[in-house]
Amino acid sequence: MSTPTPNFFLSPPRIVHGPGSLSCLGGEAAKLGRKALIVTGRGSSAKSGSLEKVRQALLGGGLDVTVFAEVEPDPSVETVEKGVALARERGCDLIVALGGGSPLDAGKAISLMLANPGRIQDYEASAPERSGPPIVAIPTTAGTGSEVTRVAVITDTAARKKFLVFGNMLVPALAILDAELTVSMPRNVTAATGMDALTHAVEAYLSKKANLLTDPLALAAMSTIAANLPVALDYPEDLEARQEMLLGQLQAGLAFSNSSVGLVHSMSRPLGAMFGVPHGAANAMLLPAVTAYNLSRCKKRLGGVALALGCREPSAKAAVWALKELFAETGLPAKLSDYGVTAEAIPAMSEDALAAGSSRLNPRQPELADIEEIYRSLL
Template sequence: MSHSILLPRIMEVGRNACQKLPTILDSLGIKKPLIITDEMMVKLGYVEKLQAILKEVDITADVFSDTMPEPTESSIESGVQQVRHQEYDGLIALGGGSPIDSAKAISILGKFGGVINDYKFPRQVNEAGLPIVAIPTTAGTGSEVTKFTIITDEANNEKLLCVGMGFMPVAAIIDYSLTMTVPPRTTADTGIDAMTHAIEAYVSQKRNAYSDQQALAALRLIGPNLQKAYHDGKDETAREAMMLGSTLAGIAFNNSSVALVHGMSRPIGAFFHVPHGLSNAMLLPTITEFGISSTPDRYADCARALGIAELNDTDDQANIKLIAYLKDLNTELKVPTLAQFGVQKTEFDELVNTMCDQAFGSGSPNNNPRIPNLEEMLQLYALLWTESASDGVLPS
């Protein structure tokens, strides 16, 4: 059986890779780009830095900086209108996953119109919007190398998964120097997000030989370096490893899929505004423990790649270490419970059936090695409210 592999046309990787932006734009024939970003990138001076690089080759780039964390249709609307009324020939997406996801949606909506609900999965959006050059500034989402975008439909409080070649950036600039100022909380959340991408891509029912290699390579980089980057943000070696690990994890799940963690995580973000990586972290130990008996050899491979199990450990030994590691990691990286984040149990209980509907509707749970039924998913959500989500899981 063959598998279709999708990647950006151009990838520039390494410190100060941003300096190659003019060359990349020239190779793509982009002469009037719009920078899609957020206010933090403006405050940090990164937008001004890009504009200065472009000015050296006589390119003036306008800026749309009103993107929001966990983007919604209304948060991108003014960007869509700006694209519709100006003759831009490309977009530069600068920031974390939210600006990059916003740029993907703006690229399609700005060119073809409609509303984001028109493009949600299972529709495959393969028409080409404005070409995107993605420049990530966090090591986590991998959005710079994926055909996915997540935009919240506010009318239904639903995070819409949108999929297709039309959302794939034509170029990605992977410059880890842009992550050196990322604060510890964001470093932790995005880092666990990248780890989740790699693990889920490797155990997914849509996995393949190509995605397997990218996932394992990502875990080998993330495992020894996530805590280092969290505790010492100036550790350049750790930052470089996390940035490349994040991109490889993105390539892995883009060409495989994510699974149950992501399916259950998106409704938590939509209803309670929990950052995506953080909601993944809340779920990852329990969901891993739920599915581990269905493909123990694969999860054991993940444990060995992360460096937390020995090559000569049995699969059972490796998996015991994996579960313990994921629980201890959440403690070390100060991942809060839903209650500690501020979510009210009564509100959660009122919404949990809708959350299950949205999770199943995304399609991601069906990629899991063990697919839950509705009652099992309700129980998995309920475990978020135990004193420690690791105190118990459903029987295997």
């Protein structure tokens, strides 16, 4: 008989939340380091003013600040290397990652590479050993959950492939969830990142690794997101709905980080790597189709999803219907061809999706032909 694999539950030691909670950054960061590297995107955090707020807070805490504002959507190996070089040159001992999932993942990868040899690609197969500088994660979307997870997604641009790096040292030392930083998110980003979070919750709950610690978080995340995403979409300045969304996506992040995601995430990665489909938008489109595919293997659990989403009956079909309704409300594109995806790419994308670790943890074990069929149905 094989020994059962032990389950770990990881979470940042400190999570600060609430509108205005960024005010604690200077004091908290000063406990973690002296020279901060702010890792952020190429435009939106500067435009919204959040980069300047973070810079001022760090300076106010007596820290030295270097800004690395070069992270593109789906951060590449080269971007990570550039950030590492800058951090080395300036002697940074703290990473402050600000933005959506991309800057947060890049910040985690930079921290990892400051302490471990080789290239970031080397850690796709083997876990890094040493901890890098502590990471402070400040999301401006809601969200990827990256501020609480032990994973970073990096893109190998040459191979047109996204890969995952796992490591306990990637869990940030501090996460700050301040809704004031999310109100400037455009509607399509609110929609895509919100649906990403909903996908995390649903996949975490249906995962073969779901357990009694992750289930309540996943179910609560579904309810919170279903109730608040439509409000955040229609009333972007509603701080209460924005804060609830941040907490809902955090619940979802803790749930999937400690169980897993499933086939939706396996299938969205090649769409991002090969056609640049935004991660959340790809997940949003795939979620109802993959849930319908899973239905026969997890009817009871899908009943729970239905109730969490506000349906009256614990019915698996109602869950699929509710996911479709929420997706329709977001107004996100409903067809893969809207993103230029072609039928010729389906075999290669399907191979990539089947090989992903999350496919093995999906409630229904997919065959290559099943994955091809789901992609085809969305063309």
